[in-house]
Amino acid sequence: MIAKRLIAIWVLSSGFAYAAMVRAQESARTVTDGVYADAQAGRGAAAYESACSGCHGADLGGGTGPALKEQRFSRSYAGKSLKELFTKIATTMPRNMPASLSDDVYLDIVAHLLNENGFRSGTEALDAGALDLIRVVAGRPKPLAAVGDYSYVEVVGCLTTGPQHTWLLTRATDPAAAVPSVPADPPTTTDKPLGVQTIHLLDAAAYNADAHTGQKVYVRGLLIKLPDEQRMTISAFEPVLPTCR
Numbered sequence: 621m622i623a624k625r626l627i628a629i630w631v632l633s634s635g636f637a638y639a640a641m642v643r644a645q646e647s648a649r650t651v652t653d654g655v656y657a658d659a660q661a662g663r664g665a666a667a668y669e670s671a672c673s674g675c676h677g678a679d680l681g682g683g684t685g686p687a688l689k690e691q692r693f694s695r696s697y698a699g700k701s702l703k704e705l706f707t708k709i710a711t712t713m714p715r716n717m718p719a720s721l722s723d724d725v726y727l728d729i730v731a732h733l734l735n736e737n738g739f740r741s742g743t744e745a746l747d748a749g750a751l752d753l754i755r756v757v758a759g760r761p762k763p764l765a766a767v768g769d770y771s772y773v774e775v776v777g778c779l780t781t782g783p784q785h786t787w788l789l790t791r792a793t794d795p796a797a798a799v800p801s802v803p804a805d806p807p808t809t810t811d812k813p814l815g816v817q818t819i820h821l822l823d824a825a826a827y828n829a830d831a832h833t834g835q836k837v838y839v840r841g842l843l844i845k846l847p848d849e850q851r852m853t854i855s856a857f858e859p860v861l862p863t864c865r
Contacts, residue, residue: 648755649750649753649754649755650754650755650756650757651702651734651737651739651754651755651756651757652739652740652757653742653754654739654740654741654742654743655702655734655739655742655746655750655754656730656731656734656735656741656742656745656746657731657741657742657743657744657745657746658741659745660727660728660731660745660746661728661731661732661734661735661741663725663728663731664725664727664728664729664730664731664732664733664735665732665735667721667725667728667729667732668729668732668733671713671714671721671729672685672713672714672729675714675715676688679736679799679800680693680733680736680737685715688733688736689733689736689737689759690737690759693733693737693759694758694759697756698756698757698758698759699755699756699757700755700756701751701752701753701754701755701756702730702746702751702752702754702755702756703751703752703754704756705730705733705756706726706727706730706748706751709726709729709730710723710726723748727745727746727747727748730746731745731746734746737759738759739759766797767794767795767796767797767843768845769843769844769845770842770843770844771795771797771842771843772797772798772799772800772840772841772842772843773795773796773797773798773840773841773842773843773852774795774796774798774804774838774839774840774856775789775792775793775794775795775796775817775819775838775839775840775852776792776793776807776814776815776836776837776838776839776860777789777790777791777792777793777814777815777817777819777836777837777839778790778791778792778814778834778835778836778837778864779821779824779829779832779833779834779835779837780833780834781833782820786820786821787820787821787824787825787829788818788819788820788821789817789818789819789820789821789837789839789852790818791814791815791816791817791864792814792815792816792817792818792819793813793814793815793817794815794817795817795819795843795850795852798840800855804838804840804856804858806838806858806860807838807860814836814864817850818849818850819839819843819849819850819851819852820849820850820851820852821839821851821852821854822851822852822853822854823853823854824854824857826854827854827857832859834863834864835859835860835861835862835863835864836859836860836861836862836863836864837857837858837859837860838856838857838858838859838860839852839854839856839857839858840854840855840856840857841853841854841855841856842855
């Protein structure tokens with residue numbers, strides 16, 4: 621009888637230990653473990669655009685509402701469960717109609733926030749039942765997209781006059797992806813050598829191009845790739861050196 625009781629106690633304690641181990645493993649999950657699906661984040665992006673971007677910015681950078689990425693995101697949510705982030709959004713947003721969306725839509729928005737904060741997706745969608753078992757960690761910069769047609773980029777080159785009163789950036793560096801919401805940061809004179817690209821600047825005249833002819837300049841804007849040339853609109857224009865020699 622005693623032996624049977626000891627065996628029963630051992631079985632129960634083993635079961636409790638196993639359950640505790642499983643809970644510990646589940647609670648050890650973080651938002652770095654691929655806790656949402658790409659399709660879910662895509663739906664969340666659309667929902668965020670219509671319900672949240674007016675206050676928090678299209679790029680989560682903040683506006684009348686706080687930023688939802690980078691340092692502000694980390695200070696507010698790192699170390700907490702993902703359920704706290706979900707509950708905050710689901711009970712207070714949108715500002716003019718809090719709690720007006722379905723739980724599934726709020727889950728999609730959370731997936732979008734994780735994606736925009738640089739956390740990779742997984743194979744399964746984020747589930748409400750798992751939120752309190754997933755810990756938020758500090759956000760990380762989202763990788764910049766590959767440069768292609770209509771990419772927002774930055775380049776350095778020599779400002780040169782072209783045919784028919786056009787302006788060219790010659791000996792330009794390869795266009796590098798940039799983030800519109802991040803302030804322009806022109807390079808120092810030593811850390812950005814010239815390249816071999818030629819880019820047609822569409823609106824250089826608006827930046828007093830005549831006064832900068834022959835100078836090394838830094839330009840940010842939208843890259844437009846055509847079969848016979850590259851063009852750029854300009855959103856930032858800064859002289860770097862008075863000469864391209």
